[in-house]
Amino acid sequence: MHMDALYFWILAAAAVIASLLVVGQRNPMHSVMWLIVSFCALSGLYVLLGAPFVAAIQIIIYAGAIMVLFLFVVMLLNVPTETPDERRSRLPVSAGPRHFGAVLSLALVVELAWALSRVQGAAMPANPTETSVHAIGLRLYRDYAFAFESTSVLILVAMVGAIILARKEQK
């Protein structure tokens, strides 16, 4: 049990630090790499929570598929890094909204911390019920069958949309 606590704090620290680096990085390529680290830490947390299926698809779908998609685009665009002079912004719109956004996100942090500090920490149930893929599959294909089929339509629409949007326009 004590090992679990140690793992939790290590993985939590890894996730937070990696996420901070994602946001702090100027080169999008490095951001994507750090995000993969963050996803792996989260996947470890899912294992601790007794959800190995989610941990697996976190690695396969997120760290594997979606991040590769991002890397493709970053490399395809040969992406311009945010240069310092662009950050200081010769564009007129930047500074005001950005400061407003900083204040808003700080307000969000304070609100969340305040709300969560008022709640008593409820201990996790002692026996980790390893949720089997069997149980998830039964629930998914019986009770959530309609939602599941809807997502297939969603993905089809997204695929067609992505192709149309990224296509070169013929003159």
Add this chain to the structure above:
Amino acid sequence: MPDPTLNSYLMLSAVLFSIGTAGVFLRRNLITILLSIEIMLNAVNLTFVAADRFFQTVDGQIIVFFVMTVAAAEAAVGLAIIIALFRHRDSLNPDAFTSLKW
């Protein structure tokens, strides 16, 4: 090391979500903004799985599954839009796209 309670997971998730929000507001690069949105989605996923463990159900994990599907669709469409925008302006700075501003 104190044992992690439900609250520690919720707190971690809140921290990650805030990092994501800050990224959306503060960064001047469309790709980094999309990545920050992914961080936020993952923070929410963590909440779902932690609650799942707490209430001993699997419904949260199924919702996580759907969130991942939506995230994949969002990433595909978002990146396509980014490619289209980059063709127009040769920039990924969101401040460069002000044609709709009056």
